[in-house]
Amino acid sequence: MVEPHPSGPEADGEAVDEYTEEVLSVVERIPPGRVMSYGDIAEYVGRGGPRQVGSVMSRWGGGVPWWRVVRADGRPAEGHLVRARSHYAAEATPMRPGSDRVDMREARWDGGSED
C-alpha cells in the first residue's frame, strides 16, 4: 500500500521504494507474540532474498515491530537482543527454555490468518 504522504513507518522525510514498503507492510501485520524470519518475508513478498529484507530492516526497521523479525534459528538480530527480550516478555512470545531464541515451531507466522 503506497501512502501519498508520510504518515506511517516511513515518516522520516525520505522516499522509500516499493520493495521497502512491501517488506515493511508485512512486518507491521505480524501479530504480537508471533514472528517471521527474514527468509519467510522474502518468500512471502516474492522477490529479493533474506539479505534484501535485512537491508530494509537495517535502514527502515526502526518504525515497525522489528523484534518480530528474527533469524531462521529464532535468534533476533545481533546487537538487538536486549531490547528484543523485553518485547518478547511483554507479548509472551514463545521462547525456547533457557535460551534467547524464539520457539519457531510455535511463534512462526505464515502471513495467513492470525493463528
Next chain:
DNA sequence: ATAATGACGTCGG
C-alpha cells in the same frame, strides 16, 4: 566490469 558488503540461510563436521 569486478569485488566487497550485509539486521541471512543451509549444510557438514
Next chain:
DNA sequence: TCCGACGCCATTA
C-alpha cells in the same frame, strides 16, 4: 548443539 564454510541476491565501492 555449536561453528565455520559456502551460497544467495541486490546494492555499493
